[in-house]
Amino acid sequence: MSKLSSAAELKRFRQDVLSRRDPNKPCLSICLGTGCQACGGEKVYQAFAGEIRKQGLEAKVDIRRTGCHGFCERGPLVVIFPREICYLKVTPADVPEVVAKTLVEGKIVDRLLYTGEDGKKIVHEGDIPFYKHQSRIILGANRLVDPTRIEDYIALGGYSALARALFVMTPEEVLDEVKKSGLRGRGGAGFPTGVKWETTRNAPGEPKYVIVNADEGDPGAYMNRSVLEGNPHSVIEGLIIGAYAIGARQGFIYVRQEYPLAVANLTVALEQAREMGLLGANILGSEFGFDVAIHRGAGAFVSGESSALITALEGRVGEPQINYIRPAISGLWGKPTNMNNVETWANVPAIINKSAAWFSGIGTRGSKGTKIFSLVGKVNNTGLVEVPMGATLRQVIFDIGGGVPGGKKFKAVQTGGPSGGCLPAASLDLPVDFEELERAGSMMGSGGMIVMDEDTCMVDTARYFINFLSEESCGKCVPCREGLKQMLLIYNNICAGKGREGDIELLREIAEVMAEASLCALGTTAANPPLSTIKYFRNEYEAHIREKRCPAGVCKDLIRYYIVPEKCQACLLCAKSCPAGAISGDKGLVHVIDQSKCTKCGACLEACPSRFGAVTKISGKPAPAPVPAGTRVQKRK
Amino acid sequence: MKTIKLEIDGQQVETAGGTTILEAARKAGSDIPTVCYDKRLPPYGACRLCMVEIDKGGEKRLVASCAYEAEDGLVVRTETPRIVKIRKMILELLLAVSATGPLEALAKRYGLKESRFQGDQPKCLLCGLCVRYCAEIKKNNVTCFIGRGIGKEVVFQSDLSHSLCPVCRECIPLCPSGTLYSLYLKGYSGSPEPGSNKGL
Numbered sequence: 001m002s003k004l005s006s007a008a009e010l011k012r013f014r015q016d017v018l019s020r021r022d023p024n025k026p027c028l029s030i031c032l033g034t035g036c037q038a039c040g041g042e043k044v045y046q047a048f049a050g051e052i053r054k055q056g057l058e059a060k061v062d063i064r065r066t067g068c069h070g071f072c073e074r075g076p077l078v079v080i081f082p083r084e085i086c087y088l089k090v091t092p093a094d095v096p097e098v099v100a101k102t103l104v105e106g107k108i109v110d111r112l113l114y115t116g117e118d119g120k121k122i123v124h125e126g127d128i129p130f131y132k133h134q135s136r137i138i139l140g141a142n143r144l145v146d147p148t149r150i151e152d153y154i155a156l157g158g159y160s161a162l163a164r165a166l167f168v169m170t171p172e173e174v175l176d177e178v179k180k181s182g183l184r185g186r187g188g189a190g191f192p193t194g195v196k197w198e199t200t201r202n203a204p205g206e207p208k209y210v211i212v213n214a215d216e217g218d219p220g221a222y223m224n225r226s227v228l229e230g231n232p233h234s235v236i237e238g239l240i241i242g243a244y245a246i247g248a249r250q251g252f253i254y255v256r257q258e259y260p261l262a263v264a265n266l267t268v269a270l271e272q273a274r275e276m277g278l279l280g281a282n283i284l285g286s287e288f289g290f291d292v293a294i295h296r297g298a299g300a301f302v303s304g305e306s307s308a309l310i311t312a313l314e315g316r317v318g319e320p321q322i323n324y325i326r327p328a329i330s331g332l333w334g335k336p337t338n339m340n341n342v343e344t345w346a347n348v349p350a351i352i353n354k355s356a357a358w359f360s361g362i363g364t365r366g367s368k369g370t371k372i373f374s375l376v377g378k379v380n381n382t383g384l385v386e387v388p389m390g391a392t393l394r395q396v397i398f399d400i401g402g403g404v405p406g407g408k409k410f411k412a413v414q415t416g417g418p419s420g421g422c423l424p425a426a427s428l429d430l431p432v433d434f435e436e437l438e439r440a441g442s443m444m445g446s447g448g449m450i451v452m453d454e455d456t457c458m459v460d461t462a463r464y465f466i467n468f469l470s471e472e473s474c475g476k477c478v479p480c481r482e483g484l485k486q487m488l489l490i491y492n493n494i495c496a497g498k499g500r501e502g503d504i505e506l507l508r509e510i511a512e513v514m515a516e517a518s519l520c521a522l523g524t525t526a527a528n529p530p531l532s533t534i535k536y537f538r539n540e541y542e543a544h545i546r547e548k549r550c551p552a553g554v555c556k557d558l559i560r561y562y563i564v565p566e567k568c569q570a571c572l573l574c575a576k577s578c579p580a581g582a583i584s585g586d587k588g589l590v591h592v593i594d595q596s597k598c599t600k601c602g603a604c605l606e607a608c609p610s611r612f613g614a615v616t617k618i619s620g621k622p623a624p625a626p627v628p629a630g631t632r633v634q635k636r637k
Numbered sequence: 638m639k640t641i642k643l644e645i646d647g648q649q650v651e652t653a654g655g656t657t658i659l660e661a662a663r664k665a666g667s668d669i670p671t672v673c674y675d676k677r678l679p680p681y682g683a684c685r686l687c688m689v690e691i692d693k694g695g696e697k698r699l700v701a702s703c704a705y706e707a708e709d710g711l712v713v714r715t716e717t718p719r720i721v722k723i724r725k726m727i728l729e730l731l732l733a734v735s736a737t738g739p740l741e742a743l744a745k746r747y748g749l750k751e752s753r754f755q756g757d758q759p760k761c762l763l764c765g766l767c768v769r770y771c772a773e774i775k776k777n778n779v780t781c782f783i784g785r786g787i788g789k790e791v792v793f794q795s796d797l798s799h800s801l802c803p804v805c806r807e808c809i810p811l812c813p814s815g816t817l818y819s820l821y822l823k824g825y826s827g828s829p830e831p832g833s834n835k836g837l
Contacts, residue, residue: 300785317782322682322704475763475782475789477683478672479723482730485787486754506753513726516699516719517685 001150003277005285007163010154017151026061026103027081029143033068033226034261035383036075040091044076047092051099061103064152067142067230067265071130073382074114079125079143086125087112133399135362136386137370138346142230147265150272153233159278161349165241166286169352174245175201178348180356182368187213187304187341188416188445189521190367190434196338199328201246203336208248211332211339212239213309214255214262217301218417219468221448223372223384224342228255228262231346232269236292238348240283243290246338251292254309257299266294301418301472305520306339308474319474320520341446343372363389367433371447377414378453380405385449387432394428397451408453412536416445418465418472419525421532422458441532443525457554458537459544463491465529473522480523483514487530496557499545504534549620556600560623563604565590565632567614574604574615588633592626643711650707658702658713659687667715669702670724670743672731672813673764678773680704681765686727686743690714699723725749735759735814761791761816767808777801780808 004010030036030045045065052061069077074088080102087098090112101107113121114128122128125143145152153159165174179194200208212235216224228235239251255262270292273279281289295313302308303318310332312318323330331337347369351359360368367389373396375385380402387396393413397403404410412422415432421442423430430436434444452461470484487510490503511527518524534541543549550558563574563583568590575583575591582598585591591614593604608615639654645662652661657680662669672684680703687702692712702715714720725747731740733754740762744750768780768791779798783790793802809817 302785322680322701324700324705470787471785473786475785475787476681476765478685478727478730478762481763481787481789482727482734482754486730486733488787489755509726510730513723517688517723517727519682519685519701 001272001275003275005277005282007167007284010159010163010284013151014154014157014160017155021155023082025082028061028063028103029066029069029079029081030063031067031069031075031077031079031143032065033072033075033142033229034222035068035072036077037261039075041076043092044078044090044095047095048078048099051095052103055099055104057099057103064146065148066145067147068139068226068384069125069143070134070136070139070226070384070386071128071381072384073380084124084126086114086123086128088114129402130381130383130385130400133391133395134386135370135388137350137362138227138231138234138343139372139384139386141234142226145231145233147230147232148268150233150269150276153231157353158233158349159237161352162237162240162244162278163284165244165352166284166288171201171245171247174241174352177356178242178245178351181351181359182356182363183344183347183351183359184367184434185341186343186347186371186446188443190444193340193344196328196340197242197246199326200248200336200338203329205330205335207250207335208246209332209335209337210239210243210246210248210251211309211313211337212251212253212255212342212345213304213306213339214253214259214342215297215301215304215309216256216259216342216446217304217472218374218446218448220376220450221374221417221446223374223447225256225259225262226384227342227346227372228259229265232262232266233273234346234349235342236266236269236273236279238345239292240279240290241348241352242338242340242345244288248338249290251290252295252313252332253292254295254297254303254313257296263294263296270294300474301468302474302520302522305522307520309339310337319476320522322519343447364431364433364436366435371432371444373432373447373449375401375449375451377449377451378404378408378456379451389433390431392429392431393423396432396449397428401451404451404453406453408455410451411454411456412452412458412461414442414450414452414461414465414529415448416443416525416528417448418468419443419522419528420445420448421528422452422461422536423532424536426536441535442528455552455554457495457550457552458533458540459491459550460495460552460554462529462533463488463495466491466526469522469526469529473526474520477517477519477523479514479517480519480526483510483518483523484526486510494541494544495550495555497544497548497555499541501545503545504538504541508534543620547620551619553617553619555619558619559600560595560618561593561598561600561602561604562616562618562623563591563593564614564616565627567612569612569614571609571612573607573609577603577607579603585632590627590632592632593623595623641707641709643707643709643713645713646715652707654707656707658689658691658700658705658707658711661707662689662702662713662715669715670746671703672739672762673766674703675766675770675811678766678769681769684727684731684762684764686724688720688723690717690720721747730754731762733758734762735816737815739813759814759816762814763789763791764813765791766811766813767791767817770808770811775801775805775807777805 032041076090078087078090183193184190303312305320307321308318327337370386372386414422466487470488473480475481507530511530515524515527580599582594605615645665646667650665670686673681682701682704689702729752732752733756771780772778
């Protein structure tokens with residue numbers, strides 16, 4: 001790769017790459033994001049590479065290793081271009097057939113396709129409901145680029161926004177465009193990006209720094225990881241454009257150590273960008289010089305908080321600092337510093353290329369553009385979803401997510417990560433944007449979305465998040481540390497059947513003070529799980545406290561497993577599955593659970609065939625006395 | 638140095654630029670409680686007892702007065718019902734950790750008889766005074782924090798404690814929870830086991 005020393009050379013390079021490509025040549029785009037890797041994507045890739053070699057098709061077929069396509073539930077995913085045939089749950093065993101049928105004969109392998117609700121097979125990726133209702137401005141490119149090949153990104157028009165910024169626009173014009181676009185921070189706070197850039201630009205002091213906050217730590221959320229893994233150049237290009245607008249010469253990407261693939265792909269991307277003259281001195285032959293270093297985080301959730309992240313970058317313990325001067329004025333090493341989330345930076349090239357007017361045409365009045373959500377939990381289509389701001393929770397969870405599996409009822413959705421709130425079914429028609437979610441007692445956060453069904457206990461859910469936060473808080477300020485400690489004790493008591501009258505009010509009292517008095521946003525938002533679950537699911541708290549009953553049958557101390565004698569078919573399945581040896585019974589003898597031995601693992605309930613339905617869960621009252629030995633002989637129906 | 642004019646609890650106050658609200662307020666006679674504050678050390682902002690309400694041209698917010706610098710035209714209220722509610726909860730949480738010394742006095746001031754919360758007493762309040770004093774003033778770095786969240790602790794961390802602590806002991810009177818002092822009473826020779834937080 002040689003250095004590109006002008007915008008024209010970039011353009012020529014792109015044309016060169018495109019001219020060497022035959023748009024009609026089949027290309028296998030194989031998802032090797034962390035999700036698909038976990039379910040065997042690498043083996044599928046190797047199988048395709050081997051089979052294509054075996055069939056002597058190397059010259060006729062391209063294979064592309066890509067980042068996350070989004071539909072993680074059905075991985076490993078393979079999309080065959082140019083027809084955009086989408087195969088799901090592909091295994092190495094399927095590979096010879098796909099090669100022979102689809103690549104050689106041009107036929108479709110039906111069984112690997114998506115089956116719609118009406119039973120019809122869907123061939124094209126874009127027609128699958130999961131994708132059809134999305135607007136993938138950022139994630140859409142993932143399936144089109146190999147993150148380790150800069151030419152793939154450039155072929156899509158990559159770095160043309162940078163060239164435009166450098167040669168057609170002044171820094172002020174770039175800043176103005178971002179301001180007009182209405183882009184707001186995707187890390188959670190939703191601060192207007194352009195305003196932040198402007199403050200940093202106008203702040204006295206040199207040098208200025210720009211930072212990518214990639215310390216994504218919400219349980220179950222991985223949208224930033226997937227952008228960094230799948231399309232690192234989109235973030236880097238956004239960062240360079242931002243640095244140009246702000247007047248920074250040095251950037252940092254603070255990425256979690258736990259994201260090895262993201263670190264690897266970023267490292268390669270930065271090297272290639274440097275080789276091609278897109279980073280370093282005189283970028284694309286301009287006067288502007290800028291470079292980026294990767295800093296790997298040491299695995300603390302709280303380091304995603306901006307003052308903690310800056311402290312960690314400086315080499316100290318990543319702990320939020322008491323400082324009423326914004327990082328834009330005095331940040332890293334006391335210099336003006338602009339920090340944005342991965343997704344925020346990735347939006348920048350699109351805004352410069354397609355204009356602020358185009359961007360602000362998407363979304364709601366106060367929230368522009370799209371947002372990526374990590375849709376997980378009790379939902380049929382787990383994966384990454386990108387929708388315009390203002391899409392309703394119902395559209396995301398039901399139209400795209402395919403609703404709740406197993407015919408269960410939807411109970412709640414938790415948005416905004418561990419310190420977000422849980423919203424009930426009545427909130428499903430809420431348009432998702434910064435203000436609406438906050439009004440409802442939750443928040444946008446960085447885009448976590450956890451769906452819960454009727455089998456979820458909301459008290460236990462709040463307890464889970466409070467436990468997470470009590471471990472991940474830095475432990476510096478009193479309301480957060482001591483507040484979380486006491487809340488956790490109260491939750492543990494409630495879930496163990498030791499809840500007392502007044503506990504709900506006490507939880508609220510602590511939460512309200514935490515929300516007002518904590519040092520950083522981890523503490524102030526940690527009040528959301530208790531407050532939102534108390535607001536919407538107070539009856540569950542009351543059942544736990546007053547009746548010692550867990551309505552969802554989750555809290556172990558409040559449930560008993562019981563075998564209904566009339567339904568028991570004495571098949572021994574449950575007895576065999578019991579790891580505690582708590583079930584007695586024999587062929588022809590009704591099975592009985594010894595409550596003193598039962599560990600409430602639920603294996604018996606799972607083992608009992610659903611047509612019998614003899615094992616049941618009881619909560620709020622003791623299990624009936626076991627049937628007397630004399631009547632235990634089972635009458636088979 | 639520029640002179641700043643602001644209002645604290647209804648009083649017009651003049652103070653030098655760079656002064657924090659806490660310093661200005663204390664000078665003007667407003668008794669703002671603190672646990673983690675020491676005027677020799679940079680503000681830490683951890684106890685949150687010093688929070689006050691400020692009004693900046695109509696924009697109202699709560700800030701930690703130990704770290705917020707006085708500004709012209711600022712209207713500060715140091716003991717509103719909202720502030721009292723926060724202080725009472727914080728004190729109640731702290732009393733579960735240590736009901737000794739300055740905390741008892743503060744509890745009395747805010748009419749708190751007992752805490753509804755439970756804890757093994759007396760434990761370290763994690764105010765960081767000993768850690769920061771040792772690091773920033775003595776430059777010894779003998780005490781330090783380990784862990785995070787509800788598992789955070791103060792430990793004497795280096796072998797240096799054997800040689801440095803017996804001749805210093807300056808952190809002991811700083812400790813608001815009395816845990817360092819009780820360690821001293823228990824025959825603490827100024828050289829706790831390195832890496833141990835026994836007694837803290």
